[in-house]
Amino acid sequence: xxxDSDRRRMIFDQVRTKAMSRGTPxxxxxxFLAWVELWISGEYDISELKSRYNDLAARRAQRSKSxxxxxxxxxxxxxxxxxx
Numbered sequence: 766x767x768x769d770s771d772r773r774r775m776i777f778d779q780v781r782t783k784a785m786s787r788g789t790p791x792x793x794x795x796x797f798l799a800w801v802e803l804w805i806s807g808e809y810d811i812s813e814l815k816s817r818y819n820d821l822a823a824r825r826a827q828r829s830k831s832x833x834x835x836x837x838x839x840x841x842x843x844x845x846x847x848x849x
Contacts, residue, residue, distance in 0.1 A: 770807060800817050
């Protein structure tokens with residue numbers, strides 16, 4: 766049974782409201798919200814939305830690791846200069 770866009774909108778709004786009431790709001794990344802709109806319109810199925818979000822999360826994690834690595838190396842250089 767296919768779900769129409771009104772029902773998908775209602776599902777997303779309920780999930781968002783419940784998450785916010787628990788203190789864990791839904792990601793507000795514009796890219797993610799655009800994918801949600803495509804799911805609501807029926808252009809994506811839920812597995813496509815999930816896959817794209819997982820890719821987005823992986824990219825964020827990689828950027829975070831890269832940023833942490835560059836911060837770590839910069840601070841060790843500063844510590845080395847201070848001891849010279």
